[in-house]
Amino acid sequence: MSIVIETKKLTKSYGKSRGIIDIDLSINQGEIFGFIGPNGAGKSTTIRTLLGLIFKTSGEAKIFGLDCEKNSHEILAEVGYLPSEVFYYDNMKAIDLLKYSASFYKKDCTKRIYELGEVLELDLNKKIEDMSLGNKKKVGIIQGLLHSPKLIILDEPTSGLDPLMQKKFFELIKQENQKGATVLFSSHILSEVQKICDRVAIIKEGRILQVEKISDLTSSAYKSVYFTTSSQINDFQLDGALNIEITNNSVSFVYKGNCNNLLQQLNKYEITNIDITEPSLEDIFMHYYV
């Protein structure tokens, strides 16, 4: 399987302020790769460096084996990008903007523009400045996908889209992925990433903390535990317990470890109620963020 995106020790600093530090990423062809972290963690900086919108301070960044700075125009011919905030030229109809966008690619994208417009229920003859945020986002989605790119880079793509449109959007991305496109999907909404991604990188304060398969993260190794006791609990300690929250006589935490150890620890309390479930990604990731 060939590598589509590869970064080694990729660093971008804005003068004294932090950007990204030593980012190592390797995204395979055909993958849907999630990039998750809180606001300001460095997701957009990484993406913008990959796209050649900003220039790295040090390290290496390659897409399709080509250098992201030296060969950016060759790379961008096969990349579709949807920025987190969509802004376009004043006084332009959506169709004119999309035709202008299509004119940069050496293929006829007219049919695809109208197909995507229909799927996303967008009036292409409307001026972009008169559109709602959600509809502007749809224009962004179409301009990112109209040339059937081999790599789709999505930076917080669902903001402004209603749940129904989000569902359609995910279906579109999955279809593109099934056709062979690789997807880099940045978000701070974990459930989105869980829905669609194969692997995920967690970024915090400019550094990649972990890269894991979604299936591993959500496998039975992690348990979400909630129990209440007849008396007040002042302290709870257990190896493998994350995000421990104690409220009067109830305790909740995410557990990764030997189940017997968990049961032994719980046995020390007069339990009145207990709930052990599969944790959400939010629960699993929370300890990276705090």
Place this chain on the structure above:
Amino acid sequence: MNVLKFELKSICKSVIIWTLAIIAFLYCFSIGVFPIMNENADLMSQAVASMPQGFAQAFGVDMNLLVGFEGFYNFSFMYLSVMGAIMASSITINVFSKEKRAKCSDFIFSKPIRRQSLFTYKLLAVIIALLISNCFYIIVSITMFSQHNIALNEAFMASLSLLFTQLIFVAIGIIISQFSKKIRSVSAISTMIGFVAFAISALVNIIEIDYIEYLSPLKFFEPIKIFTDGGYNLFFLIWASVIILVCIGISFVSYTKKDTAIN
């Protein structure tokens, strides 16, 4: 080529309006004002003599020159060049700050086109627009000169003054577009550029200090030099070329190397 077409289309209306306005000004001055001034030269001289000395100088009123069409054209050029400066800086700033104003730099820079090419096409669009505009201007201007039996080559050279002056303001417009953090109104900035250039020109007319003309782009290509010296001042020509090359060169490097700002 798509960028070139797109940019040309975006400035088309503005270029037509400015071209018509400049030609209308030239026509009205040449056909309407010049014959009146010429016929009433004595009265005009008296009127000018009664003005404060600096005032007449500042506005380029020199009765020794105004009696002939060449001198009158030079007087008109002071105002035509202001219009030309506003036009050139307006279309340049419009083209070069378009993405910055619309906050859509991400859109254009994520397309498969080198930044160098993008810059070149934008510059080309501005130059083509000015060349087309000046073609019409030169035709009308030469027609005006021909009515006063002025040699075609001199008339042509004098008419070219506007284009050369405009090229300086293209360079100024590019550097302003590239280094301004925010551009709210293209028309406000370009009008300001025009008025500052006019103010400097008026000041240079009054203050008699050596080399001060080098600060006034509106005076580099004064048409009167064609008729009095037989051509443009070589030093001004070199100085104007240096300004153009330095402004465009610095802007080009910045355009191709600068991080795209986050919206």
